[in-house]
Amino acid sequence: MDLGLNGKVALVTGAATGLGLTYAEALAKEGVKVALTDLDGPGAEKAARELSQYSTVIGFGLNVASQEDITEGVARTVSELGGVDILVNNAGLARGRWQALSDLAFDEWETLLRVNVASLARLANEVRPHMIARGGGVIVNQSSNSAYFKLSNSYAVSKLAVSGLTIGLAEEFEPDHIRVNGIAPGMMTGRVPQEIIDMVVSRQVMKRRGRHEDLVGALLYLCSDLSSFVTGQTILVDGGAALRI
Numbered sequence: 001m002d003l004g005l006n007g008k009v010a011l012v013t014g015a016a017t018g019l020g021l022t023y024a025e026a027l028a029k030e031g032v033k034v035a036l037t038d039l040d041g042p043g044a045e046k047a048a049r050e051l052s053q054y055s056t057v058i059g060f061g062l063n064v065a066s067q068e069d070i071t072e073g074v075a076r077t078v079s080e081l082g083g084v085d086i087l088v089n090n091a092g093l094a095r096g097r098w099q100a101l102s103d104l105a106f107d108e109w110e111t112l113l114r115v116n117v118a119s120l121a122r123l124a125n126e127v128r129p130h131m132i133a134r135g136g137g138v139i140v141n142q143s144s145n146s147a148y149f150k151l152s153n154s155y156a157v158s159k160l161a162v163s164g165l166t167i168g169l170a171e172e173f174e175p176d177h178i179r180v181n182g183i184a185p186g187m188m189t190g191r192v193p194q195e196i197i198d199m200v201v202s203r204q205v206m207k208r209r210g211r212h213e214d215l216v217g218a219l220l221y222l223c224s225d226l227s228s229f230v231t232g233q234t235i236l237v238d239g240g241a242a243l244r245i
């Protein structure tokens with residue numbers, strides 16, 4: 001099925017590995033030109049070389065916590081790939097999951113919220129004029145199904161803020177024909193102890209562990225015109241786990 005994505009340009013953050021790499025690969029396979037970025041610059045360059053078999057893919061370092069990096073990274077994407085149609089705000093810190101909310105110090109809150117929430121808005125702001133120049137665009141923010149469970153840790157709170165940001169930016173960017181949506185994965189990956197995996201799977205409706213590829217359908221739906229009347233939404237892709245709360 002032709003999704004109409006061939007020739008579009010996407011910037012994906014935190015994409016040297018993990019879910020960001022899965023997203024970058026899925027877009028490249030649709031013929032999207034991808035700026036594959038990560039805090040780990042050499043890792044991004046290596047991943048980009050591997051994905052070049054599918055499309056034009058450039059890889060470079062971009063720390064989403066740095067305004068300078070954001071400005072330079074978006075400018076580089078536009079000058080090397082011709083514009084920006086799609087922003088995938090994937091990079092995020094998983095820290096704070098096992099720490100009580102009241103234990104977190106100011107500097108830890110600041111780092112977490114800077115990377116997991118504020119950077120998404122800064123990147124959106126930076127790509128906005130370039131999307132306007134193309135007549136519109138699409139932004140996909142990475143949330144987590146943690147946001148829909150007990151909010152007793154800072155990671156979950158930050159991811160609920162991502163879903164809130166998605167609604168707010170959808171309203172703010174609508175006049176520019178930029179749709180803003182989110183994906184909230186369940187536990188897909190990670191070096192997680194088996195007892196945690198068993199606990200997570202047991203509370204899902206579907207009794208298997210999530211795979212990276214499970215997220216590709218949601219990503220391509222949100223990036224393409226299949227979702228042309230959808231904005232401000234965060235799609236849960238978690239085997240039905242969040243239904244059980």
Ligand SMILES: NC(=O)c1ccc[n+]([C@@H]2O[C@H](COP(=O)([O-])OP(=O)(O)OC[C@H]3O[C@@H](n4cnc5c(N)ncnc54)[C@H](O)[C@@H]3O)[C@@H](O)[C@H]2O)c1
Nearest residue numbers: 014017018019038039063064090091092144185187188189
């Ligand atoms: N893996 C899961 O099961 C899962 C579930 C729900 C949500 N998420 C979310 O998905 C996103 C990716 O998670 P993952 O598990 O693939 O992570 P990961 O740790 O495997 O990869 C994260 C990537 O982001 C990069 N990164 C870290 N800080 C960065 C920064 N400041 N600027 C740019 N890049 C940075 C890292 O270098 C790394 O390559 C995160 O937002 C995470 O919260 C993951």
